[in-house]
Amino acid sequence: MELHIAKNTQELSENLAAWISNYIQEVLQDQDIFTFVLSGGSTPKSLYHLLAKEPYSKMIPWERIHFFWGDERVVPFEDDRNNARMAFESLLEVVKVPKENIHVMRTDIKPEESAAAYEEILLEYFKDSDTTFDLVLLGMGDDGHTLSLFPGLPIVNEKKAWVNAFWLQAQDMYRITLTAPVVNQAACVVFMATGGGKALTLKSVIEGTFDAEKFPSQLIRPQDGELHWFVDEAAASALEM
Numbered sequence: 307m308e309l310h311i312a313k314n315t316q317e318l319s320e321n322l323a324a325w326i327s328n329y330i331q332e333v334l335q336d337q338d339i340f341t342f343v344l345s346g347g348s349t350p351k352s353l354y355h356l357l358a359k360e361p362y363s364k365m366i367p368w369e370r371i372h373f374f375w376g377d378e379r380v381v382p383f384e385d386d387r388n389n390a391r392m393a394f395e396s397l398l399e400v401v402k403v404p405k406e407n408i409h410v411m412r413t414d415i416k417p418e419e420s421a422a423a424y425e426e427i428l429l430e431y432f433k434d435s436d437t438t439f440d441l442v443l444l445g446m447g448d449d450g451h452t453l454s455l456f457p458g459l460p461i462v463n464e465k466k467a468w469v470n471a472f473w474l475q476a477q478d479m480y481r482i483t484l485t486a487p488v489v490n491q492a493a494c495v496v497f498m499a500t501g502g503g504k505a506l507t508l509k510s511v512i513e514g515t516f517d518a519e520k521f522p523s524q525l526i527r528p529q530d531g532e533l534h535w536f537v538d539e540a541a542a543s544a545l546e547m
């Protein structure tokens with residue numbers, strides 16, 4: 307695991323935008339398309355805005371990137387809480403990505419059907435490879451959840467399915483989420499975490515004993531891929547390393 311500490315969210319987003327742009331260009335020297343999983347929540351917003359601007363809007367070959375989502379809140383696309391909507395507004399409506407390269411988790415059909423359809427898409431994409439995505443961008447909630455893998459829920463123990471849908475009582479909504487097995491087959495996973503509110507959880511996730519029921523972010527351990535944490539000083543403030 308590699309830890310990258312920045313002064314604040316702005317510096318972190320700038321460092322990560324440069325890192326992602328270099329990584330994409332490097333990977334695309336050896337293959338035609340790049341598969342990129344976006345995360346939702348509030349943390350990646352400033353990163354997406356930066357990627358949508360020069361120099362990255364010009365440096366990244368957007369037509370060769372295929373976008374996926376790590377998880378979705380099952381609310382209409384027009385709802386502010388919709389993870390895909392945030393990525394569209396901050397990035398995908400600005401740069402030139404062909405529509406057919408963008409794979410949202412649908413919220414206009416039954417959640418279970420949407421999850422099954424998404425899994426089909428992924429199985430087709432990765433049928434000839436042991437590795438799944440080139441890059442998975444993840445956030446971590448203050449409670450240690452990542453994707454929609456929340457502490458104490460059965461989804462945390464999923465060992466086989468790649469995508470799942472379930473009712474999240476605490477938020478009164480369905481969630482659709484990638485699972486740890488598909489993310490752990492990715493070539494590279496990058497977590498972003500900012501703010502003092504995440505400091506103690508980050509310490510438990512990175513330096514604590516393994517307890518994925520309590521801290522589901524610990525489930526993310528790519529089998530053969532890279533794992534990076536991009537954090538700011540506030541989030542890193544409780545770490546000993």
Ligand SMILES: O=C1O[C@H](COP(=O)(O)O)[C@@H](O)[C@H](O)[C@H]1O
Pocket residue numbers: 345346347348349350376377378379389444445446447448451452453454
């Ligand atoms: O609910 C969610 O939360 C996590 C973390 O969000 P943040 O606001 O603390 O950045 C996010 O990664 C996930 O995609 C989202 O559905």
